[in-house]
Amino acid sequence: MQLNIALSVALLATIPAEAYKYPEVQFANSNTYIEAFVKIPVKNFFSSGGIQSVRWLLQDSEFPRIGFMVDWVRLNFGKPGTTCVLEVPPQKGAEPFYDQRNGITNPNETSFFTLSDYTPLHFLRIGGLPANLTDAAIALLDILSHHEAYQELRDLRTPGALASSGPPFKTDGEANEMPLMHALFSGFVVPLPGLRDVSTDFYQAKCQEIIDDFARADLSESYEAGYIGIRKTLATAAAALVAAPARGYYGGFPRQELSRTESVYDTSKPEDVVAAFQDFLQRLVYDSLLDEVFAKSGATEKLEEHDLLVQAAHEYMLVILASFLHYILIITPEGQTMLAMVKQANALVPYTAIRSTLRIGNAATMINGMMRILLTKMTFNSVTSFLGITNSSDAGWNLLQTIIWTVVNWDTNTLKQRAAEIEKSSDSPSRAQRELLKSYVEKDRLEHEKCRARSEAKAEPLVVTILDEYGGKPLSGEQMPLALDYLSIQVSLQDRKKITAILCSRQPDLLTQAVRECVAAYDPVIRALHKAVDLSGTVSDFQAFLDDLLAFAPSGKNAVTASVGDFVRILRKHQSSCHRFIHQVCKNGPELSSWYKEYAGSSAAQFRADEQKENATSSPAPVGGAGKLTAALETAVLQLPEKERGQVLEECDAYASYHAHLSSTCNADMIFEAEHEPAPKKLRRTFTSPSKAETSEPSPTRPTPGPGIFLRTWQAYLNATPITPSQPGGPVRFGGDAEVITAGRVPRSGAAKDAPAKAAEDKEALDAPKCARTVELLGGRFKEILREAAKGHPARNDE
Template sequence: MAASDLSPATLSPEQTSTLFDILTHHETYREIEGFKQPGAIHAYGPPFQDNRSSTDSPVLQALLAKFVLQLPGLRDVSPSFWKTQVADLIDELCEAELSESYDKGVLGIRKTLATAVSALIEYPARGSLGAFPEKQERKRREYDTKNSDDVLQAWQDCLQEIVYGNLIEELFSKAAVTDDLEQHAGIVRGMHEFVVVNLASFMHYTLVLSPEGPALLRMIGSVHGLLPYSVIRQTLKVGNVATMISGVMRIMLAKVSVSAVTNWMGLSSGADEGMNLLQQIISQVLGWEKRELKSRATKIEKAKDGPPKAVLKELNDWIATRSRAEHEEARRQSKEQGHSIVTIILALSSQPTELSEKQHAQALEYLTLTLGVRDRQEIIRVLCSRNPDHLTVAIRDGVDAYTPMIRDVHQAVNLSDTVWDFERFLTDMLKISKPQGKKGEEKPPAVEDFVDLLHRHQSSSHKFIHQVCKNSKPLVEMWKAYVNTAAAQFRADAKAPTSSSLIPDSASPPRQLSEAFSHLSSEDQKAVSSEISAYTTYLRDLHAASATRIGSIIRREYSAPFGPGAYLARWQQLMDTTAVTPATPKGEVRFGSSKSVRDEARTDVDGETAGDGKEVKAMDEAEDSTPKMPDVTKTIELLGDRFREILGGS
């Protein structure tokens, strides 16, 4: 129904749903972005502070309270786990002021992960805050997993049965009987195929198409090569649970140094105890990258035709000695004046700004490399070199809370085999994530390759679930209760289970948004209605395009540039709209969608281009085939703050 068919002060149910969609998408990302500011965690609320009645992050706080804090095991951690260890780690990472994509001229791993998380969690946020509507008639039928329409229908029917039916009980009961997927009901097999295709799509997009895919693969591969799988597997075979847990903890967390011993004996206090194995892996992987980046920066410093030494020193000083406010001011001037960040940094100093085109490009690369080096140094400092060591204490607290569950799992499942299954899966994933074929004719992996990967290894997870459900009734009852409680958060016909969420129980965001719209001026209502109408069309096109892609993948056509999932388009939109410094001394601000930004992002730490350009071409094709999100600036401007108030935000 078009907006013009209604009174300006009235929104149809579809328009209200669209408005809610727009504002949850914007609010979720705003909250995630806000965590780069120091002190953000201190305005969060439970579990980090108990005495707050409002929060600066209502969506994230609600999701944490309703789903994460209710998790078996995690709900039993000590209060200091959240209030001290986790809170301090988050705060210190914020205070470290890790680099911005704007300054580096590329979308880094942090931006890629932040946008990915935002695009994913906005869906449960929308479902739990706005309720999942119940269909009056729910009928099961036969579902063909080779038919995309059946797979999509099975997913929709499965959601209804989980939230409003008895499918949860059925799933647990059947899993206790068999680990064979074919023995489950058709609705479950169809839902399983939907999950496999979408998970494969996410993996393909993250590891192959996204600009930071090569960096993520390299990092995963490095960690995979350093983990002592064989030692861990042998330790997991120990029959006594206490001895087994102690052994694994010693392998991963023990610090063997003179300082560790003297601190423990009381002969010293606060001395650096060195790193445990987990921290050594983090430090070593980031250290390798740091050395490569530093090596490339050194080549620029030594280049005879490179930027003057004084210019490079000024860039170093800007990174190391200028305040956060000065960094933000430089970005503001760069965007407003249409000058690169390098030009602005030099203009704010006593250094001349006249650089040749080549020198400017080298100076910008030097800034990118130096920021990358500093980022890795800061992450290592916070996670690996901090005293007291919050990371190690947090892990120990978590293991203590999960010890009863670990004991039950150890008795129910062969954990050594589980680790072996995981190792084989990771090895296989790293192998297929690389271009395949003869040299010079390599092709990047397709979504179908990741679907095959998950199909090859799905029996491992089925076996694990079956063994737990068959051999440990306490675990089954515990997790069944949790899943039922989580599902109840989405019900529209009952009050949600109690939690520490700061969103008022009386809050009904869609209804209150409709009321807020009715209080706008006639002119503002027309502007918002127009944007809602365009966004409604966008959502329809988005889901239609996703349905087309899932059909192509299930039919194994190898023609879809990327996989299904409307969240992928939302994720890409967040990355595409990320501002990046101009590449030339004077020029337009670039964005994540710019070809030059994507090309630079696929440059490996050693300076070599990752891939042969086909991944960038595939991403361009994906861009062309994806509906473009319309401008909703006016809607956010007029109703964004009111939406936050409705959610209980400060």
């Protein structure tokens, strides 16, 4: 077959690896009488690339030929696992399209093709990539998106970071430093019904300014605090949540045949539940399942009346959500703190007043009443302003800000008491040493970064660095742990002051202004909801769910730790209220449901792998590699020197193996409560302190994480967080160390202390490959590739 379009062929040699070092091109010419061939090493092309012709390759050979016609060409390689892509551009110098390239898929088979002697050959990629290009590209996308997502979130600590992102934020014209988050934010957040109607001022003068205020505040790092705090826990969770859709957005969700021809799934079998969810996504992205689900939800609120595919996929999502709740509230070191904070906030919510207001028939009056409950500032000036005696002012706090202050400062007294205990201890640092530690907290960002960097480089406790840097006397061995605790308490107290100053005391009050503007933009949505749904009943349902969830907080000396199965049962108990809400929206709010169905459809379409739309495959393995980034990522790897390329590929292989192991483990753990045990009885709502909180009787199961690769990704972020050494000479600790996991700002006891410690025994999350070399070599290039992808075409580096 004469080839006049781009052609890519790759073949793994069947000869021993040591036979020859460089790939060879094998040409052959045959007729009735003779058959001959010639092997030509392509070492020169490996280094230089470029377009050459068959005639040029053969001109110095002793190849017996008839009119320089070549019957076939074969590529041979000297090292198993190495590939060579031989390309024939459609015209000289033209870059072939991505769908005209094809990596090796059957390494044990020989590929032949016929060429004219004048056909130009372009050795774009020779050597270095593993035989399965798809796995390598997927692993590379996972590794780099994992790093990029967290890095972009961490960059928000720098004042003015959003000015280097992109619209809708105010930018300074510089290159987009947050291409991944900007793509997802623009594609999935900005188009949300209601939010799409806010003004540019909402993003630029409200949200951007508040985020910059937090950056300028220079809040403490986990390194200083000595433990993984709530901000770090939530930030890493956000990074994992961003990285997951990012991989789908860029890599695409390949179109495949459904796992079965008939929609029959057994929710007691993990393989059926996992297969159902994958089939659910296939039909959601490429078929009309979204329309069917909306239509069925409008006809019934009963899950069992939906298609079996939807029921099984629902079970998958329920278990994953239960695993997430269990992980953040039970497994993470600060889970108990978060439960206590939520309980404090829940006690301040005026549910009765909210339900009464939501029952008001007139939507405008209802919205106005809710705004008064949440945003009216309780000061003397607010009363006189309401009566028209004085002008309105931003002074004072409203209910929303009061709740924020209570949540942020719920343990302030405990911290102050602990600081007083340290000061009175016989092993306490001296007064002068304590003053130096307190003065460090007040210093600027540059001083903080300098001390942290020096402490980490010398592997010495941060308190030692601070005292040495600012002229303090050295600490004794007995003083060291108390000094670390004292510094941790001081940075925690300082953080609370800064956070409440920004959200509660700032003038002008940007938070209240942002809430008002957001509610105004959502006015059509709220009116439609008010007409379609019993909002008062919905609030009661939410309150009941929250009460049951908070009752699982293990506290007290003899408390038992909740398991993932307990959270599964809680969600099963309350899922009917969620189904009822969706049913009411779809049945009574056709315009409202159409807005969200349109949004969901356009969002799902962004995960389509365009090049695979017409070529479905029944293979369970993903196809298409890294989607629209595959070519750019492969090129970036091949442009690395041989040694560095090998390091990257080795880390990709390790990551791919780890990911495959996790997928198998998570799938096996997918089923909980196959017998559908009843949920615990509703517990009485209490407003007691955490030490006296009532709990249900959760099962005494060891608190191991539930299924979900997302959780392992999240844990990898936490495990990589550096923490100050606890002893002179180090080492620098990390978030995955047992000593760090059991640490915290509030002393723990009983099961509350044992739960994270037992979770630390599970080495699965700690075994995740670091892939630091890949990030070092390709992290910057990946950001450039994302910038180019945002312009409508993947970045390329021509050879």
